[in-house]
Amino acid sequence: MPELPEVETTCRGLSPHLLGRRVTAVSVRKRQLRWPIPRSLDTHLTGQEILSVTRRAKYLLIATHAGTLISHLGMSGSYRMVRTGQPVLKHDHVDITLDSGWVLRYNDPRRFGCLLWTKSDPLQHKLLASLGPEPLEADFHGDYLYRTARGRKASVKPFLMDAHVVVGVGNIYASEALHRAGIHPRRPAGRISLARMQGLVQKVQDVLSEAITAGGTTLRDFVREDGQPGYFAQSLLVYGRAGLPCRNCGAPIRQETLGQRSSFFCPVCQR
DNA sequence: AGTGCGGCCTGTCCGC
DNA sequence: TGCGGACAGGCCGCAC
Numbered sequence: 001m002p003e004l005p006e007v008e009t010t011c012r013g014l015s016p017h018l019l020g021r022r023v024t025a026v027s028v029r030k031r032q033l034r035w036p037i038p039r040s041l042d043t044h045l046t047g048q049e050i051l052s053v054t055r056r057a058k059y060l061l062i063a064t065h066a067g068t069l070i071s072h073l074g075m076s077g078s079y080r081m082v083r084t085g086q087p088v089l090k091h092d093h094v095d096i097t098l099d100s101g102w103v104l105r106y107n108d109p110r111r112f113g114c115l116l117w118t119k120s121d122p123l124q125h126k127l128l129a130s131l132g133p134e135p136l137e138a139d140f141h142g143d144y145l146y147r148t149a150r151g152r153k154a155s156v157k158p159f160l161m162d163a164h165v166v167v168g169v170g171n172i173y174a175s176e177a178l179h180r181a182g183i184h185p186r187r188p189a190g191r192i193s194l195a196r197m198q199g200l201v202q203k204v205q206d207v208l209s210e211a212i213t214a215g216g217t218t219l220r221d222f223v224r225e226d227g228q229p230g231y232f233a234q235s236l237l238v239y240g241r242a243g244l245p246c247r248n249c250g251a252p253i254r255q256e257t258l259g260q261r262s263s264f265f266c267p268v269c270q271r
Numbered sequence: 272a273g274t275g276c277g278g279c280c281t282g283t284c285c286g287c
Numbered sequence: 288t289g290c291g292g293a294c295a296g297g298c299c300g301c302a303c
Contacts, residue, residue, distance in 0.1 A: 002297090003297095033279095034279070034280095034297090034298085034299085035299095058297080058298095072297080072298085073297090074279095074280095074296085074297060074298085075280085075281095075295080075296050075297060076280090076281080076282085076296085091281090108280095109280080109281055109282065110279085110280045110281050110282080110295095110296080111279080111280055111281080112279065112280070112281095112296075112297060112298085113297095127298095127299085151273090152273075152274095153273085153274085154273075154274065154275090158274090158275090161297090163297095163298075170296090170297070171295095171296070171297085259274090259275075259276095260275080260276070260277095260296095261295095261296080261297095262294095262295075262296090
């Protein structure tokens with residue numbers, strides 16, 4: 001399931017294939033994703049030159065003079081570059097054909113992803129306008145997280161996963177960062193000291209950076225743009241390890257549902 | 272304003 | 288072996 005490292009990896013991988021290329025055709029086989037793919041995407045993207053490929057939170061932004069394609073991979077979405085005429089596989093919903101003879105192909109079994117089109121500044125789009133800071137940029141720091149948490153009674157894990165607080169920290173990396181920081185996922189966000197928040201920020205940045213370096217986590221069905229799976233999953237310390245010994249202290253890792261998400265933690269190391 | 276939950280959707284896994 | 292059902296998961300949008 002694509003988290004921020006996967007989207008970053010996708011962005012970096014796609015960029016050299018797309019930059020400066022012109023879109024010669026847009027073919028939509030299945031329009032019904034999280035939201036229907038608007039017809040305006042087909043009509044306005046076709047013929048356009050791709051000016052930039054960037055990421056904001058887990059959204060991929062492909063910009064042209066006419067507007068910007070805003071895409072989210074949801075749970076199971078992936079982009080890959082294929083040659084024109086390559087056989088269409090199950091769940092290959094969209095083809096964006098380029099003048100290079102390559103096709104940017106979107107595949108999404110669970111269809112929680114989206115492809116949207118905006119003519120104006122994508123950062124002002126409803127979905128992007130009120131997002132929190134990027135986790136790996138300078139405005140995400142201990143002071144910020146501490147201040148934002150004042151008065152919050154919610155558990156720190158859902159707090160950390162709230163995109164209005166900080167973007168790009170999904171279920172896997174929230175569990176991992178909290179374990180590294182020694183903070184119990186159920187601890188109220190407003191009851192964590194500044195020093196521990198500073199530690200937490202550092203661990204969030206560590207775990208995300210490491211995952212980006214490794215090329216993104218693959219749990220089930222994420223495939224990088226070149227078709228090679230990422231390999232960060234092997235270094236997860238708690239996620240998916242219910243009942244297995246904590247790699248730090250040996251106590252069995254607990255799995256509990258928190259905010260409708262399964263959470264993994266060590267009851268001894270995390271307080 | 273903050274919090275919690277329903278719903279979207281399919282592949283995988285488990286038990287019978 | 289085949290089948291049904293539970294489960295997972297990002298995140299919007301709604302209700303309180």
